[in-house]
Amino acid sequence: MDLGKLEASLKDEPKYRTEQVKEAVFKNLLTSWDEAKYLPVPLKQKLKLKFPLAIKAQLYKSTDGQSQKAVITFKDEQKIETVLMANRTGRNSVCVSSQVGCPMGCEFCQTGKMGLIRNLTAGEIITQLLYFARLLGTNKRIDNVVFMGMGEPLLNWENVVQSIKIINDPKAFNIASRKISLSTCGIIPGIKKLTDFPLQINLAISLHAPTSKLRSQLMPVNKKYPLPELMETVKHYVYKTGRKVMFEYLMLKDINDSPQHARQLAKLLDHPLYFVNLIKYNYTQSQFQASTEKKIKEFMQTLKNYNINTARRYSFGEDIAAACGQLAT
Ligand code: SF4
Numbered sequence: 001m002d003l004g005k006l007e008a009s010l011k012d013e014p015k016y017r018t019e020q021v022k023e024a025v026f027k028n029l030l031t032s033w034d035e036a037k038y039l040p041v042p043l044k045q046k047l048k049l050k051f052p053l054a055i056k057a058q059l060y061k062s063t064d065g066q067s068q069k070a071v072i073t074f075k076d077e078q079k080i081e082t083v084l085m086a087n088r089t090g091r092n093s094v095c096v097s098s099q100v101g102c103p104m105g106c107e108f109c110q111t112g113k114m115g116l117i118r119n120l121t122a123g124e125i126i127t128q129l130l131y132f133a134r135l136l137g138t139n140k141r142i143d144n145v146v147f148m149g150m151g152e153p154l155l156n157w158e159n160v161v162q163s164i165k166i167i168n169d170p171k172a173f174n175i176a177s178r179k180i181s182l183s184t185c186g187i188i189p190g191i192k193k194l195t196d197f198p199l200q201i202n203l204a205i206s207l208h209a210p211t212s213k214l215r216s217q218l219m220p221v222n223k224k225y226p227l228p229e230l231m232e233t234v235k236h237y238v239y240k241t242g243r244k245v246m247f248e249y250l251m252l253k254d255i256n257d258s259p260q261h262a263r264q265l266a267k268l269l270d271h272p273l274y275f276v277n278l279i280k281y282n283y284t285q286s287q288f289q290a291s292t293e294k295k296i297k298e299f300m301q302t303l304k305n306y307n308i309n310t311a312r313r314y315s316f317g318e319d320i321a322a323a324c325g326q327l328a329t
Helices: 003-009 015-027 041-050 110-114 122-136 157-168 188-195 212-218 227-241 259-268 293-305
Strands: 056-061 067-073 079-086 092-095 099-101 116-119 144-147 180-184 202-206 245-251 274-280 309-313
Touching (some): 003 122, 015 122, 067 122, 180 188, 202 227
Parallel strands (some): 092 144
Antiparallel strands (some): 056 067, 079 092
16 A cells, blocks of 8 residues: 555645545555445545555464464565554564565575565555554554564665655554664665654664674675664664664674673673664574574673673464564565
């Protein structure tokens, strides 16, 4: 659902029609224009043709009931995955994809193995949220949106920005900008654009290594945008915006989980507005293995000893391949 195009298509209608149409899509969560009794038949016909409300998707539920993964098929038969995660307090987060596949080729990531097939349009990003909004029904709402699904969002800037505006729009999803997070593998020009972006969304960096040498082995992006330059750019982002930055660190057995790695990371992230999220690796048929629980705890303790803001991120939906690094169609 591309709101911009939808609004443009209503330019010859009375103004209140736009409001009615938005309400039908985002508030009443209609799945067919026929249900919009208050709209004139010719308009409904036009909307049916240009903006069909049906979403073709297959749903998978995790055994713990906390996450649900949807595989959505678009008009050209390309598929993406998106995940709804419900935490214990009843808050609902949706992890959205921004591309079909991903060009970045991170060694530990299933999506990276697909390569890039194409960017998603803003409407296709919004479709993922609409799908879960409908699933939750009108009594519940999506509380958080994270751009951490398939793809590198900063390589699809125009569509991601357009979708963020719709997510934030009070007449659409009405989700506060601080409840929207974008995760990047370190696309420096994109982070620079985000520094001047008017909406205060959260930035997360997929770091996964404390040194440039190791990062280049795990993440090819580091060859183009090396760690020292990335950290300079993030520092400038924090200086200009005053916002926190989350660094994601996937714990890979015998690769990046030693006490020395923890000390190197502590040195790298010594800033009061930097936070580290330690993530247990999920099996994705690669050469990597998850660090042991003992190693993760020790790593975390070392970071804490250096006063680094550290938390553990628990992966949802491992059994339905919906956890970090597992999304691939
Ligand atoms: S980790 Fe993110 S940036 Fe890297 S290949 Fe996977 S989806 Fe792309």
